[in-house]
Amino acid sequence: MSIITVDKVSVRYNSTEVVSDVSFNIAAGDYLGVVGPNGSGKTTLIRAMFGLVGLAKGTVTLFGKDLSEFREWHRIGYLPQKLSSFNLQFPATVKEIIGLGLLAKKKFPKRITADDDAAINKVLEMLELTNIKNSLIGELSGGQQQRVLLARAMAGEPEVLILDEPTSALDPEVREKFSEVLKELNKKTALTVVLVTHDIMNIGRYASKLLYLDRRLIFYGGFDDFCSSTEVTNYFGEFAQHVICHRHS
Amino acid sequence: MSKVILLLCIAVMVCVLFTSCGKKEKASSEGKMTIITSLFPLYDFARNIGGDKVDVSLLLPPGVEAHAFEPRPADIVRINRADMFIYTGKIMEPWVDEIVKSVTSSKLLIVDSSEGVRLISQLEEFPDEDEHAEHRHGGAEDPHIWLDFSNAQKMVNNICEAMIKKDPQNKDFYLKNAADYNDRLSELDSEYKTVLAGCKQHTVVYGGHFAFGYMAKRYGMKFISAYRGFTPDAEPTPRNLAELVDKIKQLGVGYIYYEELISPKVAETLSEETDAMLLPLSSAHNVSKADLAEGAGFISIMKKNLGNLRMGLDCQ
Amino acid sequence: MFELFQYHFIQKALIAGCFIAVLCSTLGVFLVLKRLSLIGDGLAHVTFGSVAVGLLLHSQPIYTAVPLVALSSLGILKLTERARLYGDTAIGIVSSLGIASGVILVSISGGYNVDLFSYLFGSILSISNTEVITSIVLSVIVMLMVLLFYNELASITFDEEMAKMSGIKTRRINEILVVLTALTVVLAMKVVGIMLVSALLILPASAALQTAKSFKATIITAGAIAVFSVISGIWISFAANLPSGGTIIIINFIIFMLMFGYSKNVLRAKPEEPH
Numbered sequence: 054m055s056i057i058t059v060d061k062v063s064v065r066y067n068s069t070e071v072v073s074d075v076s077f078n079i080a081a082g083d084y085l086g087v088v089g090p091n092g093s094g095k096t097t098l099i100r101a102m103f104g105l106v107g108l109a110k111g112t113v114t115l116f117g118k119d120l121s122e123f124r125e126w127h128r129i130g131y132l133p134q135k136l137s138s139f140n141l142q143f144p145a146t147v148k149e150i151i152g153l154g155l156l157a158k159k160k161f162p163k164r165i166t167a168d169d170d171a172a173i174n175k176v177l178e179m180l181e182l183t184n185i186k187n188s189l190i191g192e193l194s195g196g197q198q199q200r201v202l203l204a205r206a207m208a209g210e211p212e213v214l215i216l217d218e219p220t221s222a223l224d225p226e227v228r229e230k231f232s233e234v235l236k237e238l239n240k241k242t243a244l245t246v247v248l249v250t251h252d253i254m255n256i257g258r259y260a261s262k263l264l265y266l267d268r269r270l271i272f273y274g275g276f277d278d279f280c281s282s283t284e285v286t287n288y289f290g291e292f293a294q295h296v297i298c299h300r301h302s
Numbered sequence: 303m304s305k306v307i308l309l310l311c312i313a314v315m316v317c318v319l320f321t322s323c324g325k326k327e328k329a330s331s332e333g334k335m336t337i338i339t340s341l342f343p344l345y346d347f348a349r350n351i352g353g354d355k356v357d358v359s360l361l362l363p364p365g366v367e368a369h370a371f372e373p374r375p376a377d378i379v380r381i382n383r384a385d386m387f388i389y390t391g392k393i394m395e396p397w398v399d400e401i402v403k404s405v406t407s408s409k410l411l412i413v414d415s416s417e418g419v420r421l422i423s424q425l426e427e428f429p430d431e432d433e434h435a436e437h438r439h440g441g442a443e444d445p446h447i448w449l450d451f452s453n454a455q456k457m458v459n460n461i462c463e464a465m466i467k468k469d470p471q472n473k474d475f476y477l478k479n480a481a482d483y484n485d486r487l488s489e490l491d492s493e494y495k496t497v498l499a500g501c502k503q504h505t506v507v508y509g510g511h512f513a514f515g516y517m518a519k520r521y522g523m524k525f526i527s528a529y530r531g532f533t534p535d536a537e538p539t540p541r542n543l544a545e546l547v548d549k550i551k552q553l554g555v556g557y558i559y560y561e562e563l564i565s566p567k568v569a570e571t572l573s574e575e576t577d578a579m580l581l582p583l584s585s586a587h588n589v590s591k592a593d594l595a596e597g598a599g600f601i602s603i604m605k606k607n608l609g610n611l612r613m614g615l616d617c618q
Numbered sequence: 619m620f621e622l623f624q625y626h627f628i629q630k631a632l633i634a635g636c637f638i639a640v641l642c643s644t645l646g647v648f649l650v651l652k653r654l655s656l657i658g659d660g661l662a663h664v665t666f667g668s669v670a671v672g673l674l675l676h677s678q679p680i681y682t683a684v685p686l687v688a689l690s691s692l693g694i695l696k697l698t699e700r701a702r703l704y705g706d707t708a709i710g711i712v713s714s715l716g717i718a719s720g721v722i723l724v725s726i727s728g729g730y731n732v733d734l735f736s737y738l739f740g741s742i743l744s745i746s747n748t749e750v751i752t753s754i755v756l757s758v759i760v761m762l763m764v765l766l767f768y769n770e771l772a773s774i775t776f777d778e779e780m781a782k783m784s785g786i787k788t789r790r791i792n793e794i795l796v797v798l799t800a801l802t803v804v805l806a807m808k809v810v811g812i813m814l815v816s817a818l819l820i821l822p823a824s825a826a827l828q829t830a831k832s833f834k835a836t837i838i839t840a841g842a843i844a845v846f847s848v849i850s851g852i853w854i855s856f857a858a859n860l861p862s863g864g865t866i867i868i869i870n871f872i873i874f875m876l877m878f879g880y881s882k883n884v885l886r887a888k889p890e891e892p893h
Contacts, residue, residue, distance in 0.1 A: 105779055126785035133779050143651065143776045144830030153773045157784035162766045189830065205780070363724075374725075537861040540743055540852065544625055567744035571627045574746070 056081050056213065056245060057102070062111035064094070064101045070109070072098045073269040079247065081212070084239045086260035087249040093267045095249045096134060096217055103129065103215070127157035130206035132199075134217040142191040147182055147201050148173060150190055154208030176204045180234065196227040203231075207238075213245040214238070221251070232259055257298075335469055336384040340395050341368060342588050343448040344388045344415055346600040347458050351479045352465055355472055364594045367563055368587035369511075373397055382407045385468060388461060391416035394445035413464045415457040419447050422515060446585060450516035451491045454600075455484045486601055494521055494608055501617035505553050507546065507578070509569025510561025513585035523615075528568050538568060550576045557614030559583035563590060581610045622856040630745040631852055631862065634753040638806045639844035641757040642818035643826075644764055645799055647837050650823045651775045653705045657694065657796070658816035660709035661803040664690040664716030670723040680808070687804050690716060691796035699789075742810040742852070742862050749809045756805050760798050767791060772833055814863045818844055821870035828877040829885060843873050 057079040064072040072094040079085055089095050100106040102113050104120055113120040116128060143150075151173050152165040177183045180200045185193065190201055199219055206214060216235075220228040236259050238244045250256055256263065257276050265272040265279075271288050272279055279285055280298035334357040339345040341362060349358040361381075362371055373381075381387050382405055389395045391414060402412060421443045447453045462480035466473045498521045508514065508527040518525040528538035528546050550558070555578055560569035562584040573580050586603050593603075611617070622628050642658075649655055664687050672682035690712050697708035740749070764771065770791045773781040782788045799819075806815045826839035851866030858865075 100779075103783055105782060124785065126783060129783065131780060131783040133777065140777055143833075144827055144836045145772070145776060145833040146831070149772075149833050150776065153769065153776065153780075154784070156769055156773055156781075156786065163769045165769060187832070189832070209784075537741060537863065538743065539859050539861050540622065540628060540631075540856040541859040543627060543743055544622060544856070547625060547627075567741065567746075570746060571744040575626045 054081055055079065056116055057247075058112075058114040059098075059102060060112050060114070062098070062101060062113060063109045064097050064106060065109040066097065071268060072101065072266075074110070075266065075270045076111075077264060077270065077273045079213075079245060081245055082239075082243045083262050084236070084246045084260045085248070085262045085264060086256035087247060087264045087266060088251065088253045088256055089266040089271075091251060095251075095266055098266060099215060099217055099247070099249055103131065127209045128212045130154070130209065130211035130214045132202050132206045132214070132216040132219050141198060144189060144191070146187050146189055147177075147193075147204075148186045150201055151176060151182075151204045151208050154205035157209055172208060172210070176208050179207070180204045196223050196231070199223060199231065200234075203234075211244075213247065215247045215249075217249045218251070219248070235259065335386065335465070337386040337388065338381050338384045339387075340389040340398075341448075341586075343454065343586050343600045344390060344457070344461070347415075347454070347461050347483065348388060348465075350483045350599075351458065351462050351476055353475065353479055355469065355475065356465070360588075360594075362588045364589060364591040365563060366588060368394075371397075373401060377401075378404050381405065382410065385409060386411045386413060386464060388413040388415055388464070391419075391421075391445055391447065393421070393443055394447075411464060411468055413461065415460050416447055416453075417460050418456050419453045421445070421447065422519065444512075444515040446513040447516060448600075449514055449585060450520045451487045451494075451604075452520070453516060455487050458484055458487070490601055490604055493605075497608060497612050497617050498523060498615070501612075501615040503553070503555060503615040505549075505555055506583075506611070506615065507550055507555050507558045507572065508561070508583065509558055509566055509572060509580075510564060510583075510585070513561075513587070514583075528572070543568075543571070546572060547575050550578060556616070557581050559610070559614065561585065563588060581614050583607055583610055622853065627743055627745070628852065628856070630747070630750050631742045632849060634745050634750045634809055635742055635848040635852065635866075636845050637753045637757040638810055638815070639818055639822070639848045640841045641760050641802055642806065642815060643822035643840040643844035644761065644837055645795075645802060646819040646821075646823035647826065647840050648771055648775055648795060649799065649819060650827065652795075654694075654709065654796075654799075655820050656706060656709050656816075657691070657799055658803055658819040659812070660694070660713035660716075661687050661691060661800055662807060662812040662816065663713040663720075665804055665807065667716040667718075667720035667723065670720040674723055674726075680804070683804050684801065688797045688800040691800035692793060695792055695796050740808045740811045742814060742866075745809055752805055753809050756802065760802060763794065763798055767794065771795065811863055814866060817867045817870060821867070821874055822847070825870070825874040825877045828874070828881040843870070847873065 055078040059078075060076050062072060062075050063070055075098060087095050087099070097106060101108050102120075103115075104123075108120075115123045116125065152169065155165060155169050155172060156163050174183070177186055180203060182197070182200055182204055185197065190198060193201065203216075203219070206216075214235075220231050223231065232255070235246055235248070239246050239259075248256070248260065253265075257279075260276065262274065263272065263276055263279050264270070265285070265288075267288075272282055272285050274282070280294065286294050334355060335352065337348050337352065337356050337358045338361050339348055339358060340360075342360060345358055345360045348356065352358065359380075361373070361377060362368060378401055381401055387401070387410060389398050389412075392398060398412075405412070423443050448457060458480050462476050465476045469476075504522070505524045505526060506514070506518070508525055510527065511529040512525070512527045514525045517523070526546060526549060528542050549555075550572065555576075557580070558569050558572050558576075558578045559581050560566035560583070562582065566580065569580055572578065584603050584607060586600055589598055589603070623632075646655075649657055665683050668683040668686035668690075669679040671686065672679035675682065694705070694708045694712045697703055697711060698705055701708070703711075745753075770781070770786050773784065773786060774788050774791055778788055803812075803815060822840040822844040823836075825843050826836045830836040830839070847866050847869045851869050852862050854860070854869070855862040855865035
C-alpha cells in the first residue's frame with residue numbers, strides 16, 4: 054500500500070533542472086535508501102517531496118492526499134541534513150527540543166504540558182537519552198546530538214521517518230549504532246524509513262529498497278534487483294556493480 | 303512583481319528630482335544684495351536694516367534646532383552665490399570654518415556679527431553657585447549673545463557696517479534703518495528693565511537648555527535649568543531633576559518655561575511633579591514654519607517673552 | 619538613600635522602564651538567536667523617515683510611524699527570504715532607506731513647526747502618565763502574543779525547516795515577530811529613547827545566553843537582568859549624579875561580562891565527558 058507517491062517530479066534551482074522526471078512509490082514498512090553522488094539532487098528531491106522547495110513539474114501524494122492539501126504533518130518525522138553549528142548552540146535542553154517534535158499534532162495555542170511527558174520519556178528511553186535530558190544540546194557530542202534530533206523526529210510517533218544524511222558527520226562506530234537503531238525501529242514498529250545517504254557501500258545492509266538518483270532516476274527497486282539490473286551496469290560499470298553487490302552477498 | 307517595484311522606484315526618483323529642481327531659489331531680483339544669515343535674530347536684523355535693498359534668507363530651515371544643524375552641499379552652494387553671509391559667532395556656529403574653507407567666491411563677504419561683543423563664561427553667569435558650579439557647567443563660554451539687547455545693538459551695527467562696505471551708495475539708508483532698529487531695541491530694553499524690576503519671583507525655571515545667561519545677567523534674574531552645558535543634547539541626570547524639583551517647591555515657583563521647537567518633555571515632567579504651570583520662552587535661535595509665515599520678528603518674539611515672564615514671575 | 623523614590627518622575631521611570639525592559643529582553647532573545655539583533659537600530663532609522671512623512675501630511679507622527687515601521691519590518695523579512703541576504707544586511711538596507719527618505723522629505727517640505735528629533739527621542743526621566751500606560755499596555759499585549767506563540771517561535775528559531783515540516787506556518791509567525799518588534803521599537807522609543815530600547819533588545823538576551831540552562835530559563839534570566847539593570851541603573855544614576863539611560867546600559871554590559879566570565883571559567887571548565 055503506497056503511502057507516498059512521487060509522479061514525474063522535476064525541481065528547478067536557478068533555471069537549472071536539478072531533479073528530472075522522477076517517479077516512484079514508497080510503501081508502508083519500506084526501508085528506502087536514497088543514494089547518489091554529491092550534488093545529485095537527493096536532498097532537493099526530499100525537500101520537494103515535503104513542500105520545503107517548489108515543484109517545477111509533477112505531483113507528490115502523501116497518504117492519499119496531494120501535497121498542497123496535506124495537513125497531517127505529525128505522521129511524518131524529519132531529520133534534516135546537519136544543522137549549522139549556530140543552530141546547535143541554541144540554548145535548549147534535550148527535553149525542550151524533543152518537546153518541539155510534538156507540536157505537529159497540537160492545535161493553537163500549542164502547549165507542551167505534563168501529559169506530554171510520557172511521550173517524551175518514551176522516546177528518551179528508546180534512544181538512551183534519559184540521563185542527559187536536562188543537558189543543553191550544544192554541550193553534547195555529535196552522536197548524541199543526532200540522537201536528540203532523531204528523538205525529536207520520533208516524538209510524535211510518526212508513521213514515516215525521513216532522514217537526510219544523518220550519519221555523514223559521525224564516527225564509524227557511532228554510525229553503526231545509529232543504523233542499528235533505525236533498523237530495529239523499522240522491523241519492530243513497522244516504521245517506514247527513507248534514508249538519504251551517499252554511503253552506497255553500507256546501505257544495502259539495512260535498506261529493503263534502493264533509489265539511485267543522479268538528477269534523474271537511475272534505479273528504483275529491491276536491493277537484489279539492483280545487482281542484476283542492466284541500467285545499473287550501464288551506469289556504474291560492471292566492476293563497480295560487482296564490488297557493491299559482492300560486499301553483501 | 304519586482305519589475306513593478308523597480309518602475310515605481312524610478313518614478314519616485316524622477317518626481318523627487320523634479321520637485322527639488324522646482325524648489326530652486328527664484329533668481330534674485332536684479333540689484334538686490336543677497337544675504338544669507340545663519341540664525342533667526344541675524345535674519346531679522348538684516349532684513350530690517352537692508353529693507354528692500356536686500357534679499358535676506360535664513361540658512362537654518364524653519365523648525366530645525368540650531369545646535370544640531372549641519373550645512374548640506376546645497377547650503378554651501380547657496381552661500382557661495384550670495385553677496386554676504388552673516389553668522390553669530392565661532393562658538394555658536396562651529397561649522398562656519400568648514401564653510402569658510404570651501405568658499406571660492408571673491409564677492410562673498412563673511413560677517414562675524416559678534417565682533418566687539420564680550421562673551422561671558424558660565425562662571426560669570428553663576429556667581430553665587432557653590433564650587434560644583436564649574437563642574438556642572440563645564441566652564442565654557444555662552445554663545446547666546448543676542449539675548450542681551452545691548453549686544454544685539456552691537457550686532458546690528460556690525461551688520462550695518464558690512465552692508466555699507468558692500469553697498470556704499472546706500473550708506474545713509476542703512477544707517478537710518480539701523481538706528482531705527484536700535485531705538486526699538488533700546489525701547490525693548492527699558493521695558494524689560496521696568497517690568498522685571500518689580501517681580502515677586504526672581505527665579506526663572508527653564509525646561510530647555512541654558513540659553514538665557516546674558517538676559518539673566520542684564521536684568522538681575524536667576525535662571526535655572528535642568529540641563530548642564532549650553533546645548534540641548536546633554537541629558538539631565540535624575541539628580542539634576544530632583545534638585546530642580548526641590549528648588550521649585552522651595553522657592554514657590556508657579557511657572558515653568560519651555561523652549562521653542564523642542565519637545566517640552568522635561569518641562570512637562572517638572573510641571574507634573576510640582577503642579578507648576580507651563581509657559582513658552584523663546585530664545586529665538588530659529589522659529590517654526592508657522593511663526594515665519596506669520597511674520598514674527600525678533601522684537602515681537604522678545605515682547606511675547608516679556609509678557610510670559612511678567613505673568614510667570616508675577617511682576618507689575 | 620531612598621529619597622529618590624518620592625519623586626513622581628522616578629516612579630514613572632521605574633514602572634515604564636521595568637515593563638519595557640521585560641518586553642525588550644524577551645523579544646531580544648528571539649531576535650538575537652535569529653541574527654536580527656540590530657533590528658532595533660534599523661527600525662529606529664525607519665521611524666525617523668516615517669515621522670517625516672507624518673509631519674509632511676500634517677498628521678500626528680505616531681499614526682504614520684506605526685504602519686510604516688511595521689511595513690518596513692516585513693520588508694526586512696522579505697529581503698532575507700527572497701534576496702538571499704542575512705538579517706544584518708537586510709536591516710542595513712531598510713535602515714538606510716528609512717533615514718535617507720527622512721532626510722529628503724525634511725528637505726522637500728521646507729521645514730516644520732518643531733524639531734523632528736526631539737519627538738523621536740524620549741528619555742526615561744521625562745515620561746508622561748500616558749506613556750506609562752502605553753508602556754504597560756504594549757508590554758502586556760506583546761508578552762501575551764509571545765506566550766501564545768512560544769513553542770512555534772522556539773521551533774522556528776531553532777530550526778525553521780523542521781518547524782515548517784511540523785505544519786507550523788513559519789512565514790506568518792516570523793511576520794508576527796517582526797511586526798511586534800516594530801511596534802515595540804516605535805512606542806518604546808518615544809518613552810525611553812532609542813539608545814535604551816536598542817540596548818535592551820540586545821544586551822540582556824546576550825548575557826542570559828552565556829549561562830543558559832534551558833530555553834525557558836534563558837528568557838526568564840534575560841527579563842530578570844533587564845529589570846535589575848533598570849532599577850539599579852536609575853538608583854545608581856541618582857546617587858552618582860549620572861544620566862540614567864547610559865547608566866542602565868553600562869550595568870547591562872557589566873552583567874554581560876560577569877556572566878561571560880562565569881560561563882567561561884566555571885561552567886565550561888569541566889573536562890570533556892566520554893561520549
